Amino acid sequence: MASAAKKQKNEELVSVCGYIHSVSVVKTAAVRKNKYFNAVLQVSRETFHDVAVFSAEKRNLFLRAQNCRSSVKLSNVEVQPSVDVLCGRATGVTVIPNLTFPYRQPPSKCKRTVGDIRKMASTAMVEIQGRQDASGTIRVQLWESQVGVVCFGKTYKEFQGELFLTTTRETTVEAVSSLPGLGAMPRCDVKEDPVVSVTGEVIRAEVTVSRTCGNCKTAQVDFQPKKTGMYKPSAVANVTVLGDIGEMNVSANNSVLHMYLVNCGLSHLLQDAQDVEEHFLDCGVLKLHIQNDNVVAIANISEESPSTSEESTSEVSTPAADKSPAMSATTECEAELVCAAAEAEEMSATSESEFVCETGEAELVCAASEKEEMSAAGACQ
Template identity: 60%
Template sequence: MASEAKKVKLEDTTTVTGYIHNVSVVKVSALKKNKYFNAVIQVSRDDFCDVVVFSVEKRMLFLQAQNCRSAVRLSGVSKEPSRSGEGVDVLCGRRTDVAVVTDVTFSYREPPSKSKTTVSEIRKMSARQHIGEVTVRIVHLKAGTDNVELQGRPVETQSVIVQDGSGKIRLQLWESQVGQALFGKTYKFSNLSTREFNGELFVTTTRQTSIEQVGPLPGLGAIVSCEVREDPVISVCGEVIRAEVAVSRTCGNCRCAQTEFQPKK
């Protein structure tokens, strides 16, 4: 969430209580093709946690709680370190129970996740800061994508350069977001996070990131110009004489790699 509303550290519990916000549409994971949706839960007056729900039939319950501004108790949840860099994500599955409660000690408050910003403002941030919303044009797409290991499984990522009227910055796309941004088009990105590597500050998407194509930004010319030095793409042609297949197992609920796997008998 936004820097002025810090992420709360949950205790070792399977129950979370609070108000539901920002219920997303149903999405499909790039690797496992699992359906899920995102939300945000307000767990105190100023603290918010990102929620990932892998049981899409519960989406109506989340929408009802959001629209009625009713506090709920989520029982049977798990948690993992947040991809935004602060606190934890709350993970809900088929065994999660959603119940309306009235004994909360804080009032409903909108999360500060829709605050608009610019590239120049982002470049003044430190690493691991939340970005509510930014509208930019894609001025460079890296030729090809990369695969990196994250939590024990390979994940596809793509690097792009984005620009608004105040400047340019690198944006890292992950998994299902790869390929959504087209060269020369303008997009509104919501729920991003800053990172720093080798002295370079850049922006990365998160599980809660949404991408919406919008009209051109005022003040930017029609000609897209961006000089980026990168290694050329090398194409190799030849006969395939051997192929190896690596199998990795990931929990459908917590998304963590499973090193010890007991097949069903």
């Protein structure tokens, strides 16, 4: 016997008639991982409803009705505010005779100019194939790894964009063939603030760590401490640096903090905000690359390579070149003293040799005199 809830659900099931448009590919739900696809149902000349079908095997029926532009009847469907029409496994798709209104493309799928898109609400989700035409241009804001993927002069598709086509981390970028009807490529000058390198110590640190589920990507507020390892942590830091240009308050996002801690082998600190704060206050001198009060890279001076230290030493010793005249004068004085000492030694050696020579000559004279005296004495005898 059917329950009361099931009876109420069966009573809410209705049937709708119309034309099928814009059948999407099969997608996977973020939470329950169910397979589904989307479509658009035209129920009158000017009325269109969004359809979500949680039965992937029915996609071929919807595609056939879309390609043949057949009028169909969808039975056993639910009407919900979020998607208008919700279809499931019990939904039936039946071809019926012609309806009283003609087949028309839904307005959201008609070709629109950039000028039309700019008039839409900022919360409207759009899918575009060009960023400029005769009616104007649209700026594109990219996230992290997408910056190096997009190149000027090529054609792309951006998904999940808003008025300025602000992408998300899940946005995919792929090159497609050139689109017809585009005008000349406008000049796009991306102006960026300069990157300033600051060396100093962190005197204040405020770190906030949040955790998200790896499957549904939702923030986790209430969780058991034993399950913290199952969630992916992300951190944001506001620090005050005391360096060569005084005090500066800067911010560092999760990408910068994660890269710095991984390079230092301290990624485990992301599990506790207080541990990250204590590390910054105790790590000593840091080198921060700052752009528009935001840190884009962090390096620990004490952990740099020896070659870098040698370069730093050579750079520090460079200003001593201004004192080179005094150093050269001192060297000349020392050289003169050495030369004077050498001359003194030579003079003393020469004096000693002359003294030896004079002494030797005196001894020879004395010996000759004694010999003459002896010979004279012998003659007298």
